[in-house]
Amino acid sequence: xxxxxxxxxxxxxxxxxxxxxxxxxxxxxxxxxxxxxxxxxxxxxxxxxxxxxxxxxxxxxxxxxxxxxxxxxxxxxxxxxxxxxxxxxxxxxxxxxxxxx
Numbered sequence: 001x002x003x004x005x006x007x008x009x010x011x012x013x014x015x016x017x018x019x020x021x022x023x024x025x026x027x028x029x030x031x032x033x034x035x036x037x038x039x040x041x042x043x044x045x046x047x048x049x050x051x052x053x054x055x056x057x058x059x060x061x062x063x064x065x066x067x068x069x070x071x072x073x074x075x076x077x078x079x080x081x082x083x084x085x086x087x088x089x090x091x092x093x094x095x096x097x098x099x100x101x
Contacts, residue, residue: 008034011061013076023070031064 008014008031019028046053061077072080 001077006036010038010057011064012057015060022074025068025070029064029068 002054007016011031022028036050044052046056058077065075067079069075071100072083075083
């Protein structure tokens with residue numbers, strides 16, 4: 001569900017400029033198919049700007065950044081100096097600072 005001029009309906013930090021200036025694991029992600037399925041299957045459409053809408057957007061952005069961005073410094077939904085992720089229990093998550101728009 002790409003927007004005109006870049007961007008994403010459900011995720012932040014996917015503008016044309018950000019897509020170009022980010023180090024991606026396997027290139028910029030495309031969520032067109034996933035977003036279409038999400039729109040068909042969801043049970044509620046949150047009001048734009050509501051707390052629920054912000055949380056939904058934050059979680060989708062966070063997932064996109066964790067899975068697709070190589071450089072932690074490119075992450076904008078969390079503070080990379082405080083966020084630690086675990087792989088197979090090797091490292092624990094100590095602190096997370098989420099950034100709401």
